[in-house]
Amino acid sequence: MPDNTLEPADVKELVRTRYGDIAAGRIADVTAQPASACCGGATPGVGEKAQAMGYSAEDLAAVPDGANLGLGCGNPQAIAALQPGEVVVDLGSGAGFDCLLAARRVGPTGRVIGVDMTHEMLAKARANATKLGADNVTFRLGELEHLPIADNTADVVISNCVINLVPDKAQVFREACRVLKPGGRLAVSDVVNIAPLPEDLRTDPVMLCGCVAGAAPADRVTALLRAAGFVDVAVTVKPDSREMVASWAPGRGIETCVASATIEARKPHAGEVAPCCTSTCCG
Template identity: 50%
Template sequence: MTDDTLTDHEPTETDPTTRRSTVREEYGSIANTGGDCCGTGDDCCGTDEIGTEADGTAADRARSIGYDAADLADAPDDANLGLGCGNPVAISNLEAGESVLDLGSGGGFDCFLAAREVGPEGRAIGVDMTPEMIETARTNARESDLENVEFRLGEIEHLPVADERVDTIISNCVVNLSPEKPRVLAEAFRVLRPGGRLAISDLVATEPLPDKVREDPEAVAACVGGAATVDEMERWLDDAGFVDVSLTIEGEWTDDLPIVSARIEARKPDE
């Protein structure tokens, strides 16, 4: 391939920059309207499997994927946008005084829950690439009673966090949206302290997806088109340097695609 070929390359729908723009636009619309995933009015991210509760409010959807009444009461009303596929805070084993980072924090729901878990001596940081989501989260923070939570604008492939600054990383149905997942995991490894933990909820594919799904911007923004396979995710975590990798499938996510919800855990080695 020549330099001229690279120079003449035109962005396509599968180009990483184009994919990020599509996702940013979709989730900016959600932040502005408080609507469902991708502004479709349908269940978020194709969540057919979670039952009739998912057809209700964001609170109904949150309860159907593992949150309880106390979780909903502990976060500002507008923080839960009904966009998750699990409850990463519940699997993170947070301790008082820790620093926790949420990749793709949206309206801040999981960040607020994490901030209460780590207490006033700890800190919760949310990173999101969508300005509208950051503004929503910051508004929620100002209206909350929490002083140990903050939200930063940035891409999860280029985290606005210094090396070895956080104890735990959480994320909820966001890594699948990235067109550069190995880089996301490498960045997560970079900002974790030695011995730090990764605890994320996400969607993965149990077998490779058809090209027509992977190349469909709407399917990507709806959390399914960009789902990595189980083998890919485990390999990328290993390549990034993580140990004690565990990927636990929690349930089917759609009727017509091999997509499942998963609990993904790993640890950065001690020094």
């Protein structure tokens, strides 16, 4: 966990409260909030921001209004290579944007499971799925450290700018490995730390909820994934995300400390030896 004054349980409650407020509309003008884009809430131009992250106009037109809250920092589906019939798990599914897009790609023979710890987000996501008649999508209440999903369920685990919010990232990656089938893929868009955070950012609760203070360095993410049993780990920092990151907290210099990144990994096939140890991992 970052070196700040908050305990992990306090961080979790801050995050839960903020995202509940966003989903329920209790934060009416998020542009007046210190963190206004990623992890801040829907702002004018969320469609344009989503397209800048790699979503197409067709993607945006395929989901109901309100499914895209502008909370992401990339497009995990761009690296997930989803196929018809696959089972997808979305960690921190929010209002359902990525789940609903994934449902279109895996088709009626596939299945998508979204997990979120915020009741208000789940209610919004379920309503959005109902509007589309997307009966291959379900949403479950749960924490990423304790996924309400059986072992060896998913072909793909995706997530969009959520894992940085969780203090115990090692446990999140262990759970992701557990629920993946052997050979299953992890495809994540998230924020990573690229330079030490100044004291005012590291200890600011708003920055913990705003995808900044909770970010881990790329090499730490790589080590945690390998320790969880993943192979073929690749964390790719996106230098062109600087302008986007700066807009989350204008004038605070966060773009010099964090950046958007794609995170890819694979669960070993049964019997395959992972480099994290001398015996089979996650098999």
